[in-house]
Amino acid sequence: MTEWNIQPFLADDFHEVMGLWSATEGLGVGPGDSPEAIGRFLDRNPGLSLVARTDGAIIAAILCGHDGRRGFIYRLAVARAHRRRGLAAELVRRCIAGLAAEGIARCQVFVEADNQAAREFWAAMNGALRNDLVVFSIDLP
Ligand SMILES: CC(C)(COP(=O)(O)OP(=O)(O)OC[C@H]1O[C@@H](n2cnc3c(N)ncnc32)[C@H](O)[C@@H]1OP(=O)(O)O)[C@@H](O)C(=O)NCCC(=O)NCCS
Structure with missing residues (x-):
């Protein structure tokens, strides 16, 4: 039996997802994480970001665009009690299928360097580690 339901991440899910993110280690919170910014991201990429629910409660989320x-x-996050059951892998598979269906040939993921897990x-998702890149950020006025 499936342990969870996977659905599109909707703007109305923001506060519940933010609760999950706030309780999750390894995720930096930045200026792009306001309800307005996340809502804009979801509007620009309809159906690609996902949440997983058990008994109506959100236990995992992923932003994809x-x-x-x-x-x-x-910002992939799975609640601790639901880890190591393949949920993150399933979310990633669906995101990759969604991107491929829109003609995208490569997907990038930013990971904090010390986040070993x-x-x-x-x-394990066949991600190729890019030792040839570093990331520069510019905060806009
Ligand atoms: C990373 C994270 C999303 C994985 O979620 P999950 O649902 O437990 O992952 P899965 O069960 O789909 O794992 C698939 C495979 O990934 C690898 N993996 C997952 N978690 C791992 C860990 N903590 N350590 C080592 N390998 C791990 C394993 O190969 C695993 O397969 P296996 O369980 O058969 O060994 C989850 O631990 C999490 O939310 N971490 C905190 C937030 C975070 O760091 N997010 C990523 C930011 S980019």
């Missing part, structure tokens, strides 16, 4: 050229996955997870 693209800019027409590259896909991006952000996430590094092992993404390696």
Whole structure:
């Protein structure tokens, strides 16, 4: 029997998902994480971001979108009690299928360098570690 229902992440889910993110280690919170910014992201990428529910409560979430050229996955989180059952892998598979259906050929994921669990997870998802890149950020006025 399936332990969870996977559904599109809707703007109305924001506060419940933020509760999950706040309780999750390894996720940096940045200026792109306001309800307005997340709502804009969801509007621009309809159906690609997902939540998983058990008994109506959100136990996992993933942000996924693209800019027409590259896909991006952000802020994947699974509640501790539901880990190591393949839920994150299923969310990622669905996101990748959604991006591929929109003609996207590569997806990038940003991981905090010291998040060893996430590094092992993404390696298990066939993610290629890019030792040839570093990330620069510019905060806008
Ligand atoms: C990383 C995370 C999303 C994994 O979720 P999950 O549902 O437990 O992952 P899955 O069960 O789908 O794992 C699939 C495979 O990834 C690898 N993996 C997952 N978690 C791992 C961990 N903590 N350590 C090592 N490998 C791990 C394993 O190979 C696993 O397969 P296995 O269980 O058969 O060994 C979850 O631990 C989490 O929410 N962590 C905190 C937030 C975070 O770091 N998010 C990633 C930011 S980019």
